[in-house]
Amino acid sequence: xxxxxxxxxxxxxxxxxxxxxxxxxxxxxxxxxxxxxxxxxxxxxxxxxxxxxxxxxxxxxxxxxxxxxxxxxxxxxxxxxxxxxxxxxxxxxxxxxxxxxxxxxxxxxxxxxxxxxxxxxxxxxxxxxxxxxxxxxxxxxxxxxxxxxxxxxxxxxxxxxxxxxxxxxxxxxxxxxxxxxxxxxxxxxxxxxxxxxxxxxxxxxxxxxxxxxxxxxxxxxxxxxxxxxxxxxxxxxxxxxxxxxxxxxxxxxxxxxxxxxxxxxxxxxxxxxxxxxxxxxxxxxxxxxxxxxxxxxxxxxxxxxxxxxxxxxxxxxxxxxxxxxxxxxxxxxxxxxxxxxxxxxxxxxxxxxxxxxxxxxxxxxxxxxxxxxxxxxxxxxxxxxxxxxxxxxxxxxxxxxxxxxxxxxxxxxxxxxxxxxxxxxxxxxxxxxxxxxxxxxxxxxxxxxxxxxxxxxxxxxxxxxxxxxxxxxxxxxxxxxxxxxxxxxxxxxxxxxxxx
Amino acid sequence: xxxxxxxxxxxxxxxxxxxxxxxxxxxxxxxxxxxxxxxxxxxxxxxxxxxxxxxxxxxxxxxxxxxxxxxxxxxxxxxxxxxxxxxxxxxxxxxxxxxxxxxxxxxxxxxxxxxxxxxxxxxxxxxxxxxxxxxxxxxxxxxxxxxxxxxxxxxxxxxxxxxxxxxxxxxxxxxxxxxxxxxxxxxxxxxxxxxxxxxxxxxxxxxxxxxxxxxxxxxxxxxxxxxxxxxxxxxxxxxxxxxxxxxxxxxxxxxxxxxxxxxxxxxxxxxxxxxxxxxxxxxxxxxxxxxxxxxxxx
Numbered sequence: 001x002x003x004x005x006x007x008x009x010x011x012x013x014x015x016x017x018x019x020x021x022x023x024x025x026x027x028x029x030x031x032x033x034x035x036x037x038x039x040x041x042x043x044x045x046x047x048x049x050x051x052x053x054x055x056x057x058x059x060x061x062x063x064x065x066x067x068x069x070x071x072x073x074x075x076x077x078x079x080x081x082x083x084x085x086x087x088x089x090x091x092x093x094x095x096x097x098x099x100x101x102x103x104x105x106x107x108x109x110x111x112x113x114x115x116x117x118x119x120x121x122x123x124x125x126x127x128x129x130x131x132x133x134x135x136x137x138x139x140x141x142x143x144x145x146x147x148x149x150x151x152x153x154x155x156x157x158x159x160x161x162x163x164x165x166x167x168x169x170x171x172x173x174x175x176x177x178x179x180x181x182x183x184x185x186x187x188x189x190x191x192x193x194x195x196x197x198x199x200x201x202x203x204x205x206x207x208x209x210x211x212x213x214x215x216x217x218x219x220x221x222x223x224x225x226x227x228x229x230x231x232x233x234x235x236x237x238x239x240x241x242x243x244x245x246x247x248x249x250x251x252x253x254x255x256x257x258x259x260x261x262x263x264x265x266x267x268x269x270x271x272x273x274x275x276x277x278x279x280x281x282x283x284x285x286x287x288x289x290x291x292x293x294x295x296x297x298x299x300x301x302x303x304x305x306x307x308x309x310x311x312x313x314x315x316x317x318x319x320x321x322x323x324x325x326x327x328x329x330x331x332x333x334x335x336x337x338x339x340x341x342x343x344x345x346x347x348x349x350x351x352x353x354x355x356x357x358x359x360x361x362x363x364x365x366x367x368x369x370x371x372x373x374x375x376x377x378x379x380x381x382x383x384x385x386x387x388x389x390x391x392x393x394x395x396x397x398x399x400x401x402x403x404x405x406x407x408x409x410x411x412x413x414x415x416x417x418x419x420x421x422x423x424x425x426x427x428x429x430x431x432x433x434x435x436x437x438x439x440x441x442x443x444x445x446x447x448x449x450x451x452x453x454x455x456x457x458x459x460x461x462x463x464x465x466x467x468x469x470x471x472x473x474x475x476x477x478x479x480x481x482x483x484x485x486x487x488x489x490x491x492x493x494x495x496x497x498x499x500x
Numbered sequence: 501x502x503x504x505x506x507x508x509x510x511x512x513x514x515x516x517x518x519x520x521x522x523x524x525x526x527x528x529x530x531x532x533x534x535x536x537x538x539x540x541x542x543x544x545x546x547x548x549x550x551x552x553x554x555x556x557x558x559x560x561x562x563x564x565x566x567x568x569x570x571x572x573x574x575x576x577x578x579x580x581x582x583x584x585x586x587x588x589x590x591x592x593x594x595x596x597x598x599x600x601x602x603x604x605x606x607x608x609x610x611x612x613x614x615x616x617x618x619x620x621x622x623x624x625x626x627x628x629x630x631x632x633x634x635x636x637x638x639x640x641x642x643x644x645x646x647x648x649x650x651x652x653x654x655x656x657x658x659x660x661x662x663x664x665x666x667x668x669x670x671x672x673x674x675x676x677x678x679x680x681x682x683x684x685x686x687x688x689x690x691x692x693x694x695x696x697x698x699x700x701x702x703x704x705x706x707x708x709x710x711x712x713x714x715x716x717x718x719x720x721x722x723x724x725x726x727x728x729x730x731x732x733x734x735x736x737x738x739x740x741x742x743x744x745x746x747x748x749x750x751x752x753x754x755x756x757x758x759x760x761x762x763x764x765x766x767x768x769x770x771x772x773x774x775x776x777x778x779x780x781x782x783x784x785x786x787x788x789x790x791x792x793x794x795x796x797x798x
Contacts, residue, residue, distance in 0.1 A: 020728040022721070027761030028536055028753040033527030136525065295718045296515035331725065339754045348527045445510035465512050 024339050033348040035135045039122040041212065044073040047081055047235060048218035050088035051228025057081070060237070062211055065132035066345050066354040066389040074211045077234035082243040085203045085232035089174040090249055092229030093201040098171055102158035102199075109154030109196060111224040116147045119220060123213055127185055128345045130212040132354030132390070133308050135346050145470055146189040149488075152472035153193035156493060160198065163490050169497040171199030172275060173251035176244045178265075179214075180257045181207035181356050182311040182412075188214050190487045191254050192231060193472075198496040200252065203232045205244050207257075209357045211235040242268075250274060252496065256313075259410075259436075259481050277485025277495045279313065279477055281410040282438030284459065285431035286316030286467060289424070290324045292443035296465065298332045301416070304441055304467035306340060306394050309353055310414040311360070313482070314439035316467050318407060319396075319418045320427055326420050330398060338381040340394050352414060355390040364392050364413035371397050371406035376417070402430065410436070424449070428456045437479030441467045460486075504648055506687055509722070511679040511715055520710035523751040533746070534784045537777050540745040541568055541575050543763045545603055545734065546798055547582040547771050549610075549702065555590035558583055562594035564798040569778045573785055578774070579763040580633060584609070585626040592630040603633035603668070607658060610672070610701035612637035616654055623661040634658070635668045637701060638685065640675045648688060655692035668696035668734055668767075673712045674704040682712055686719030696732035702769065707737025710751065717755045730759065736769025742780040745773060771798065 046054035059073035077085070097105065116123070123146075124138040133142070160169040175195045179187035184206055195202050206214040218233050234240055238261075245253050245265050255265050256279040269276050286304045288297045304316025321329050345353035355361040372378055376397040385391040396416035400407050406417045421427040431440055440459040442450050454462040460478040463469060470476070475491035477483060485495045528536055546565045548557055558581070565578040580601035583591050591602040604626035608614035623634055636658045642650045659667050669689040673682050689697050697716055700707035713735045720731045733752070739745060745768060752760055760766055775795045783789050 020724055022724070022757040023759055024755075024757040025753055027758035028528070028749055029532040030526060031529040031532045033529055140525075291510070293510045293512035293515070295509075296512040296519070299515050299519050328725075348525070445512070466514060 022335055024335055030341075030349045032344070034344065034346045035125055035128075035139070035348060037121045037125050039125045039129070041072050041126070045075060045211070045215050045235070047075050047077050047085070048215065048231075048233040049081070049085045050232065051222065051226075053218070054081070060208065062130060062209065064129050065209075065356055066386070068388050068390075071130060072212060074215070074235045076236040077205075077240045077243075079243040082203070082234055082240060082247060083249075085234050086174060086176070086244075086247050086249040088229035089201040089203050089232055092227055093171070093173055096227045097196075097201050097230045098199050100199075102160060105197060105199065106154045106157035108224060108226055109150050109157060109193065112220060112226070113147050113150035113154060115220045115224055116143070116150060120144070120147065123185060123216060125346070126216060127213050128353070131181060131184055131210045132345055132356050134350045134353040135348060136350065137308060142183060142186050145472070146185050149186070149189040149193045149472045153197040153492075156194075156490070157197040160493070160497070163493050164497070164499055167499040169198065169493070169499055172496060172498060173200060174249060175200045175202045175252040175254060175496065176247065176250040177202055177204045177254045178241045178244065178257065179204065179206055181210040182308060182313070184210035185213040185217060187256055188217060190256075194487070194492045195254075195496045196230065198493055200496050201230045203234060203244055203250070205234050205236065205241050208235070208237040245269065248272075252276075254485075254495065255279070262483060275495060277477075277487070278483035279485070279487065280481060280483040282313045282315070282436045282478065282482050283318055283408065283410050283434050284314055284316050284436070284439040284441065285318045285320050285434075285457075286441035287320045287427050287431060287443065287453065288322065288325065288329060289427075289442075289444040289449065290322040291445050291449075292325070293445055293465070294325065294328060294332065297443040298329065298336050300441060300443060300465070300467045301333060302336055302340070305396075305416040306352060306414050307468045309355055309392070311356055311412055312468065314461060314468065316439070316441050317411060317416060318434075319416055320421050320430055321418060322427070323420045323422055330418070333396065334379060337379070337394050337396065340381070342383050342391060342393060343386055352394055355392050355413065358390055360412065361390040361392060364411055364415060367406055367409060367411045368395065368415055371400070371404060371417070374404050374406075376400045376404055376406060402433065408434065424453060428453060432458045435481040438477075438482035439463070504684065505652070506691065509683050509687070509719075511683050513679055516679055516714060517711045520714045520751065523710065523754065524747045526747075526750045528746050528750065530784070534781065536746050536749050537742060537781050537784070538576055539761065540742070540749060540768060540777050541578060541774065543767050544578040544774055545580045545582045545736070545767045545769045546578050546774060547702065547736075547769055548798070549582070549584060549605060553584060553587055555587065558587045558590045559594050561798045562591055562600065564774070564796055565600045566595065566598045568774060569781065569795065573778070573781055575778065575781060579767055582635060582769060585622060585629065585631075588626050588629040588631045601632040602630065603635050604631040605635045605637075605701075607636040609635070609637050610703040612639045613641060616657060619654070620657060620661045623658050627661070627663055627665045631665055633666045633668060634662050635670055635698060637670045637672060638689070640672055643676065643681070643685065648684070652688050652692045655689055655694060659693035666695040667693065668698045668732075669694040670698045670701055670736070672701055672704055673699045673708075674706045679711065679715045682715045683719055686716050690719060690723050690731050694731065696734050696767070698734040698736055698769065700737040700769075702737035705738070708735035708739055708769075710747065713748065714751060714755065717752065721756055724756075730765055732765040732767065733760070734767040734769055739768055739770055739773050740776060741773070742777045745777060774798065
């Protein structure tokens, strides 16, 4: 545990060790309860092209971030692999998938959704092992949403005429899709389901640190007898992604990831005629007004920033608290954060899992150090972190001003920056003063205030009295440097069709 | 007076229920489970509140409270027995010389719809007969009319009538219905002098639920933050299985912490819960389930 010394205490600083202390979580021991569903991981994986797995080529290791042990060797797709994948996708689109009636495409998608449900537990375990997220989240949030996404877009496949009344929606062709490591399977579902429903075929590149669940999803496609080439999965790092994005044979690029990479993709796609959607970073404001339900707001703050170790583009990473309730919020937050259990992600009692990679851990550490150096006050609960693996204790900073790096840059870890405001006007101004605009949260017991504030926030998603809730029927996407285009809902079909 | 003498703390239903449900996902196994189950027994107020109660029935209850199971299971005694005022003398006689306390339900239980003088006399007589604890009901009619001052004054008066007996205040949350009301009732009762706040009489459904108990625990926590005073909590009615009891203990552990994990500050009001907990203890000790016939009836 590290406690930073601030030379001048922030006017709102709450003294440490206040008089009446709760001894939380010391009254009952929770024995380890590891999830034991077996999952068979191959030693090496090839690429999934044209309905079959290729022989493994040059490979790279994918590690379990909770143990630093290698789980499997995965093939790094070369430019010629990507080329074969794109050509297979083109053939499948022109000869099979694009010609199928929507009703038939829907049948495949329903079948895939059901198979995902059947394999949900093993996929959840694999997701947790490869990415470090807790089994509680992969089992109760990721996998149900993955299946729900396929079910939802299966329903649209034969109803495109109703999605865009009076227009004829035609598929774009082949979609090149590059997805991140924070929700590997869920992001695959977000990309694949609407594209396939609309009649496109896909070449998907999973993130290099979390390729396994996408490859196991490919087996489900085989089991569902999805026609060869409709979905192709090429694993690899940045070069593979670049080869895919720059391939002249694709009609559409969909990317979820960092703003930095998104910017490069936008530049390389410019002038090619390829359609583009980007879902990028965020630095969301979670605004707590003095008339909020305080206890539940604290729950929402925790759900906003510590969900998935803070590896969430829409994380509520900037907490804006009205000055009049700042001390009581901080006191409760401090106690609540102390109850979070950090450790083995496969343990059902774990709340905070492993940081996805060493690289990400270093980035978090660097930004947290900058916060301490710039004079913000760091709170971390006393907790023992495992020796092996990548870990970061759930943390928050008080005494943060809008000028701090930790208030402006996306940390993408379990680190919250707390700031204060005095009036609703000031809250809106502070919330909107960011290059990003993906999401925001509003906490107040007053319904009219919710609508008034939400309408003025420049954010794609605004949650009221809740946070980090997802549903396939609800569109998701950002303003400004958080990207453009929407995923989910009927709006999520639009980036995958041309309207006549 | 219809206004509250303290600021209202709004409660959000959705997040409260979500948080409450999260406690059920904690997994408690083996030795920690055994410890939790024994703790649950020690926190139990074994209850009989029927029109047909007799000293004979109360004797069964008291013996069960003193020795819940075969001594080889090393199960502690229950915290108390909870009876109508007419049964207090019998219960005191049967529990003499043991740690088991006698609680009496007074103040025109379960409705509370009688003149205050009757309620106070009801309480005084129970205390005179030896009741260690008084479980009173609030006047829900007055509460729902917004007569908060009346509710407050009645609790304060009953507290005075209790003398040295501990006061538990029953809200009948199934009749208050909203979490906002539960929170207001909690803040009222705590300020009026309750030692414990209690969800239900057991005569109205729904009785205790996890989210209602969570809202009450949060009121207790806020009072502790402000004053350092620890108020007790008693969910009563509707808790029937060992698994549910453990979920309540997990919630307590993560909301108020170790200092509340004692019968002095947490009780289960239940009649059928004990044997399910004992059955689970026997399974953990013996490695197999036994028929219900092996566990004594209260």
